[in-house]
């Protein structure tokens with residue numbers, strides 16, 4: 001912890017507006033885990049400086065407490081409002097970027113989101129993942145490669161998307177079949193994958209809670225551009241959590257969770273006379289643990 005963060009111990013020990021950071025951080029025990037001490041002292045510093053910089057009024061802070069209370073109260077097993085808050089403030093994407101610095105050419109990460117479900121059945125390459133018969137069919141096809149262009153065998157590709165009405169199966173357990181628009185695929189020696197789903201549609205993140213109200217008061221919409229989620233794991237490689245975005249989507253430049261990266265915008269090409277209406281080709285390039293930027 002830097003001296004500036006911990007500050008000089010105030011001689012009186014009493015709190016003043018001027019010495020607030022140092023007074024609070026001086027209370028930290030001597031045997032506290034060093035990383036915990038560093039993170040908490042820095043958090044206190046920035047929180048206090050934030051309040052100072054905006055001259056936070058009592059009414060504003062009461063509103064803030066009320067907002068955080070409501071954010072906690074709406075959380076359930078299925079609804080994680082704090083993640084939505086982190087996502088819409090750009091914090092999820094920042095933490096993700098800090099922790100996934102990859103060399104050029106490796107596929108970039110993006111936000112995980114709250115709708116992944118562990119345990120989806122493993123399917124055969126080429127299988128259909130859309131189980132409700134709705135939407136415009138799309139072939140998703142490509143390879144999993146390493147940074148030298150070699151195929152990655154045994155990569156586990158977990159995919160999930162919304163249905164044609166913009167909802168994930170877990171948001172509508174009584175309306176959608178279980179595992180609708182989800183699948184897990186394992187690559188063979190050629191590193192190739194393919195499956196049939198639907199061309200995803202843009203959708204609003206859950207906006208009937210405090211985060212939705214926050215977005216509305218900030219003049220922001222709650223929409224995400226259409227995307228297919230991927231989590232690709234292979235032995236000896238960094239885990240890849242990403243999406244491909246539907247090129248041309250009208251929300252690409254205003255994703256409410258800031259998840260879009262240029263390299264993740266994929267072609268979705270209309271197919272004439274094929275077995276699906278659309279086709280999207282995309283190769284995933286995995287980095288090894290020591291391949292960082």
Ligand code: BEZ
Nearest residue numbers: 087112113114115205257
């Ligand atoms: C999603 O893409 O599933 C998602 C990401 C962040 C917040 C809400 C949903």
Ligand code: FE
Nearest residue numbers: 113115227229
């Ligand atoms: Fe999503």
